[in-house]
Amino acid sequence: MFGIQDAIRAVTEKYPTSLYVSTCGFITRDLFGIADRPQNFYLVGSMGMAAPVGLGVALARPDKHVVVLDGDGSFAMNLSVLPMIAEHAPDLVHVVLDNGLHESTGGQRPVRIGDPAALALAAGYRAAHRVSSADEFEDVRTERGAPSLVHVRCAPRGAHAGRRVEWTPQQLVARFRAEAVA
Numbered sequence: 751m752f753g754i755q756d757a758i759r760a761v762t763e764k765y766p767t768s769l770y771v772s773t774c775g776f777i778t779r780d781l782f783g784i785a786d787r788p789q790n791f792y793l794v795g796s797m798g799m800a801a802p803v804g805l806g807v808a809l810a811r812p813d814k815h816v817v818v819l820d821g822d823g824s825f826a827m828n829l830s831v832l833p834m835i836a837e838h839a840p841d842l843v844h845v846v847l848d849n850g851l852h853e854s855t856g857g858q859r860p861v862r863i864g865d866p867a868a869l870a871l872a873a874g875y876r877a878a879h880r881v882s883s884a885d886e887f888e889d890v891r892t893e894r895g896a897p898s899l900v901h902v903r904c905a906p907r908g909a910h911a912g913r914r915v916e917w918t919p920q921q922l923v924a925r926f927r928a929e930a931v932a
């Protein structure tokens with residue numbers, strides 16, 4: 751199965767110039783370790799908020815492409831954002847990294863959302879994909895100018911989390927605003 755850090759690396763390679771918003775915990779730490787850049791906005795504590803923040807960024811900068819990196823637990827926490835994203839139709843890809851765990855906090859079982867792609871389509875996303883390997887992910891072609899979701903079924907990391915984000919929240923806001931949203 752796709753390793754979660756390999757999946758994050760593959761996302762950053764597929765969308766190298768996009769603005770990123772990542773959910774809190776290990777996903778943010780992994781993105782920071784793999785490809786830290788001012789165009790990344792890391793949520794360091796706000797579970798469930800990556801997609802709404804990503805929508806706000808996309809509305810502020812409709813000329814840019816936005817990638818939201820969500821976890822399955824974080825996605826399940828805030829499903830009400832899906833129709834809101836669909837209604838605004840931003841140029842955004844919503845990636846749900848599904849390792850079946852709250853891995854960042856010790857591996858608790860999250861509320862299971864069996865088919866995030868079906869949920870996204872029902873909410874009005876233009877497209878949705880489900881992948882569980884690097885090859886399948888490589889074949890995904892997301893449309894520009896409309897929201898789409900990619901449900902990535904991944905293996906847990908095991909013991910290896912990336913290092914913590916070294917920027918303070920204030921620094922994160924300042925550099926993201928200056929480099930990406932100004």
Ligand SMILES: Cc1ncc(C[n+]2csc(CCOP(=O)(O)OP(=O)(O)O)c2C)c(N)n1
Binds near residue numbers: 824
């Ligand atoms: C509202 C809220 N509840 C709980 C937490 C604690 N917390 C941080 S990350 C996390 C797990 C996130 O799980 P998931 O999105 O599936 O990602 P994973 O850790 O598996 O990569 C939890 C419970 C939090 N930060 N905010």
